[in-house]
Amino acid sequence: MVEPVSSSVSSAEFHHWWNNERFRGVLYQLLLMAAVVAIGWFLVANTLTNLNARHIATGFGFLDREAGFGISEHLISYMPSDSYLRAFEAGLLNTLEISVLGIVLTTLLGVVMGVARLSTNWLVAKLASAYVEAMRNVPVLLLLLFCYSVITVSLPLSRNAFNLFDRVFLSNRGLRVPSLIWDENAVVVVTAFLVGLLISVGLAIWARRRQDRTGQEFPVVWGSLGLLFGLPVLAFLAMGASLSFDVPHLAGFNFAGGSTLSPEFAALLVGLVIYTGAFVAEIVRSGILAVSYGQTEAALALGLSRMQVLRLVILPQSLRVIIPPLTSQYLNLVKNSPLAVAIGFPDLVSVANTAINQTGQAVEGVTIIMGVYLAISLILSFVMNWYNKRVALRGGR
Amino acid sequence: MAEPSVPQSFAADGLLSRPIAWARTNLFKSPGNTVLTLVAAWVLWLLLPPLINWALVKATWVGDPAACRAAGGACWGLVTEKYRLILFGIYPYDEQWRPFSAVLLFIGMILMAANPRFWKPWLGAALTAGLVIVAVLMWGGVLGLPPVSDDRWGGLPLTLILSIAGIVLSFPLAVVLALGRRSQLPAVRAWCVVYIELWRGVPLISVLFMASIMFPLFMPEGVTIDKLLRAQLGIILFTAAYLAEIVRGGLQAISQGQYEAADSIGLTYWQKMRLVILPQALKVVIPPLVGQFITTFKDTSLVIIIGLYDLLSSTKVALSDPQWRAFYVEGFVVAALIYFVFSYVMSQYSQYLERRLSAGVRRQ
Numbered sequence: 001m002v003e004p005v006s007s008s009v010s011s012a013e014f015h016h017w018w019n020n021e022r023f024r025g026v027l028y029q030l031l032l033m034a035a036v037v038a039i040g041w042f043l044v045a046n047t048l049t050n051l052n053a054r055h056i057a058t059g060f061g062f063l064d065r066e067a068g069f070g071i072s073e074h075l076i077s078y079m080p081s082d083s084y085l086r087a088f089e090a091g092l093l094n095t096l097e098i099s100v101l102g103i104v105l106t107t108l109l110g111v112v113m114g115v116a117r118l119s120t121n122w123l124v125a126k127l128a129s130a131y132v133e134a135m136r137n138v139p140v141l142l143l144l145l146f147c148y149s150v151i152t153v154s155l156p157l158s159r160n161a162f163n164l165f166d167r168v169f170l171s172n173r174g175l176r177v178p179s180l181i182w183d184e185n186a187v188v189v190v191t192a193f194l195v196g197l198l199i200s201v202g203l204a205i206w207a208r209r210r211q212d213r214t215g216q217e218f219p220v221v222w223g224s225l226g227l228l229f230g231l232p233v234l235a236f237l238a239m240g241a242s243l244s245f246d247v248p249h250l251a252g253f254n255f256a257g258g259s260t261l262s263p264e265f266a267a268l269l270v271g272l273v274i275y276t277g278a279f280v281a282e283i284v285r286s287g288i289l290a291v292s293y294g295q296t297e298a299a300l301a302l303g304l305s306r307m308q309v310l311r312l313v314i315l316p317q318s319l320r321v322i323i324p325p326l327t328s329q330y331l332n333l334v335k336n337s338p339l340a341v342a343i344g345f346p347d348l349v350s351v352a353n354t355a356i357n358q359t360g361q362a363v364e365g366v367t368i369i370m371g372v373y374l375a376i377s378l379i380l381s382f383v384m385n386w387y388n389k390r391v392a393l394r395g396g397r
Numbered sequence: 398m399a400e401p402s403v404p405q406s407f408a409a410d411g412l413l414s415r416p417i418a419w420a421r422t423n424l425f426k427s428p429g430n431t432v433l434t435l436v437a438a439w440v441l442w443l444l445l446p447p448l449i450n451w452a453l454v455k456a457t458w459v460g461d462p463a464a465c466r467a468a469g470g471a472c473w474g475l476v477t478e479k480y481r482l483i484l485f486g487i488y489p490y491d492e493q494w495r496p497f498s499a500v501l502l503f504i505g506m507i508l509m510a511a512n513p514r515f516w517k518p519w520l521g522a523a524l525t526a527g528l529v530i531v532a533v534l535m536w537g538g539v540l541g542l543p544p545v546s547d548d549r550w551g552g553l554p555l556t557l558i559l560s561i562a563g564i565v566l567s568f569p570l571a572v573v574l575a576l577g578r579r580s581q582l583p584a585v586r587a588w589c590v591v592y593i594e595l596w597r598g599v600p601l602i603s604v605l606f607m608a609s610i611m612f613p614l615f616m617p618e619g620v621t622i623d624k625l626l627r628a629q630l631g632i633i634l635f636t637a638a639y640l641a642e643i644v645r646g647g648l649q650a651i652s653q654g655q656y657e658a659a660d661s662i663g664l665t666y667w668q669k670m671r672l673v674i675l676p677q678a679l680k681v682v683i684p685p686l687v688g689q690f691i692t693t694f695k696d697t698s699l700v701i702i703i704g705l706y707d708l709l710s711s712t713k714v715a716l717s718d719p720q721w722r723a724f725y726v727e728g729f730v731v732a733a734l735i736y737f738v739f740s741y742v743m744s745q746y747s748q749y750l751e752r753r754l755s756a757g758v759r760r761q
Contacts, residue, residue: 029584036588043615050614121430122423123437137691137740138733139698142709146733149725335600341702349603362610366603374598 047363056360063088069354071346073262084355091351092372098268098347099334099376105273106333107326110280117285128281135278140336144271148343151263161255169248169255174266178245179259185239192235193228200224264345268337276333283329287322288314319391327384331377348372465724472724476731479715483731486551486706486714492543496554499531503557511746513753516680524565531558547625551706553735555625559697559707563632564640564690570633571640576670578645589641596638602699604631609703628700636693643685647678680754687747691740698736708732 051058063085070080074090075097116128135143152172156162161171169176180186200223207218248255291314299313338349349369356365424434456471457464465472476483485496506527509515515523535554538544550558577589596604608631609624616622622630651674659669701710712732716725 025582029582032585032588046617047614049618053618119433120423120426121433121437123441124433127437127440133741134737137695137737137744139695139709139736141698141701142729142733142736145709145713146725146729149729153723153725338600338602339699339702341602349600349606353606356610362614366607366611369603369606370595370599373600373603374595377598 051363054360058363060364062355062359062361062364065359067355067358069358071351072344073265073346084359087351087355088348088368091346091348094340094346095334095337095348095372098265098272098337098340098345101269102272102276102333102337103330105269106276106280106329109273109277110329111284113277113281114284114288117281118288132278132281135275136282140271140275141339141342143275144267144339144343147271148263148267151267161250171255172263173255173260174263175261176248176255177259177261178247181244181246183244185236185242185244188239189232189235192231196227196229196231200227203227262345264340264343267343268340268345271339272333272336276329276336279329279332280326283322283325284318287318290321291317316391320388323384323388323391327381327388330380330384334376334380335373461720472721472727475715475721475724475727479718479721479728482552482715483708483712483728484552486555486711487549488551488554489543489545489549492537492545495534495537495542495545496550496552499534499554500557502527502531502534503554503561506561507743521565521568524561528558528562528565547623550625552711553708555700555706556694556697556708559629559632559700560690560694562629563636563693563697564686567633567637567640570637571644572675574637574641575644575648578641579648593638593641596635597642601632601635601696602702604635605699605703607631624703625705628703628705632693632697636689639689639692640686643682643689644678646685647680647682648674650681651678683754684747684751687743687750691743691747694739694743695736708735 048058064083066081067084067087068080069087071078071087071090073094075093076086076090078086078090113128113131116124117132119125119128151174155170155172157172161169161176163169168178203218203223204220207220207223211217246259250256295313295317296309299309304312337347340347341350341353344350352365352369356362359365425431452471456473458473459477461474461478465474481490481493484500485493488496506524510520510524531554533539534542535550535558536545536547574589574593577585578593580586580589605628608627612627612630613621655673655677656669659673664672697707698709700707701713706714709732712728716722716728721728
């Protein structure tokens with residue numbers, strides 16, 4: 001931006017000190033600073049007076065006090081007699097759990113739907129369009145409430161739960177599945193899976209280097225799948241083919257044993273994923289469309305198969321277009337996760353809200369919420385920017 | 398896409414030759430494609446007949462839950478029975494022509510703002526005037542209208558008020574923030590960046606919490622602002638940050654030559670912006686502005702969490718009636734349809750605008 005060059009105007013009235021551009025710049029900034037400070041002081045002073053009047057101590061000391069409220073779902077052990085800090089930690093972990101799972105599932109759904117919308121198959125393309133238009137044009141909260149109602153009102157009571165081989169039960173108390181008991185055998189099988197994962201990563205890197213060097217391809221996908229499933233199955237057989245599970249069974253009005261996917265968690269996850277998935281589908285679609293059709297034709301002319309064209313030519317180029325808006329959709333998903341409050345899933349905001357109502361420490365509670373979300377936003381943007389740099393055109397930087 | 402090559406056997410001049418050729422290219426091009434078609438058709442077969450059966454064939458259009466249960470289909474009686482609660486919340490029954498006129502006025506305002514013939518400098522003033530008339534209608538207390546406290550507002554008018562006032566009133570702030578973020582004065586730029594990034598970094602729901610819990614702490618003793626206005630203020634400040642980024646995009650799209658030309662004919666900063674830059678920049682960003690409006694329109698549903706009765710909340714209230722509770726699907730479908738119609742029309746309009754506005758610049 002270029003500022004007017006006032007010195008070039010020779011008229012006498014432009015030589016007054018208040019017409020000096022630099023002086024005016026400084027003056028405006030001082031005025032703005034003064035205004036910000038005045039507003040800040042006004043707010044802080046009022047808040048302090050009000051807190052005093054209500055006998056609420058400021059500061060984060062309250063975090064050590066006993067929380068005294070229960071949290072229905074927690075990844076770390078938590079009891080009402082634990083501190084507020086522990087409650088916040090449990091809430092934060094729930095938020096992170098829903099965010100990570102949500103982002104992974106949203107990406108899968110979004111990519112499938114985005115590609116389906118571009119399918120040459122008319123029926124598939126229309127179905128995907130219908131999904132995208134329906135989801136994009138209703139509020140996410142409505143989807144959440146609807147999913148929650150489906151689970152709690154329309155699914156049968158525990159007593160009449162849908163059941164699969166007497167192992168998996170679906171009722172209005174959520175989905176109950178058998179859980180693995182952590183004995184020796186289980187540890188070995190899981191370790192085998194992790195080893196398979198590590199080898200697969202190594203295999204992918206090696207295959208890529210070899211292809212760069214010699215041009216020979218290696219079937220990485222099949223190899224990795226073989227490793228990921230083969231190793232645990234081998235370990236399972238080697239350990240005598242026995243794993244023990246904690247199978248859920250009906251006890252009173254609810255199930256005991258096994259692990260649960262609660263209605264709140266399921267509704268929140270499904271609602272967020274089907275909503276954000278529609279936006280991701282649009283991003284994927286426009287990213288693919290942004291790669292000119294000549295690229296596809298050229299790749300087909302080279303004799304690549306349809307899948308190879310997609311994987312080697314289209315996707316690497318469209319990722320450059322896709323990543324930046326995808327980042328903001330991920331952030332939207334994370335920022336929509338506090339809607340959990342509406343259906344009673346104890347995420348960070350919901351826990352903070354309870355804590356604020358109990359202690360009156362509104363300033364501190366809101367500060368924690370804002371701090372955590374700002375941190376999540378920054379970290380996620382950082383990771384995505386790093387990935388974006390990797391897929392960006394090299395040499396253009 | 399290249400013209401499909403029609404196989405000889407289908408090229409004959411039969412009545413079915415064209416649909417069959419169409420199906421062959423679009424549905425059964427390859428074995429994989431055929432499998433996809435069959436799977437999609439199977440899914441539709443599973444979903445559509447029961448859906449039509451439920452929504453139309455077995456549906457009950459009037460009457461109570463007992464009649465619905467007997468019929469076994471959708472219970473649209475919920476709508477005929479409760480539509481005034483869903484649409485207008487708990488606004489006094491005899492006065493509900495007022496929110497109804499407010500909704501009509503809002504639709505008029507949207508139609509006016511959507512017509513390029515009215516994209517004049519006075520549009521903002523006209524929309525603000527419309528908001529004032531809505532405020533008078535809803536609050537009353539003057540012109541012989543009985544006063545209605547705003548904690549009784551609800552339903553569609555409330556949703557429209559929150560979103561339209563949210564966009565219209567946040568717009569001036571957004572323009573100032575966008576200009577500030579591109580200013581050469583470091584302190585101005587820094588504060589604008591802090592404002593924009595801070596608001597964009599936090600969820601709207603925590604902003605609403607802040608508006609409902611913390612705002613009273615911010616005000617001097619004795620000053621109370623009611624919940625609706627606090628939520629509205631939160632929405633305005635929040636939306637302004639997003640709008641500011643959209644406007645900034647428009648400012649960046651204007652070529653440097655325009656800035657230099659405006660400077661060289663001796664315009665002051667504000668003249669330059671008002672007469673040269675903003676008219677062009679705002680035109681570029683109209684489609685994303687419509688997109689932001691749709692987002693705000695849908696996001697106002699979050700006010701349910703601080704206890705305001707917008708369209709979604711009033712639907713929920715209607716469904717909390719125990720005898721209707723089992724028919725939640727019908728209630729949510731109606732609310733979703735209202736949201737859908739508004740959002741879909743606006744998004745189609747935004748796509749039309751994009752085509753229209755790019756007509757002069759597109760290279761083809």
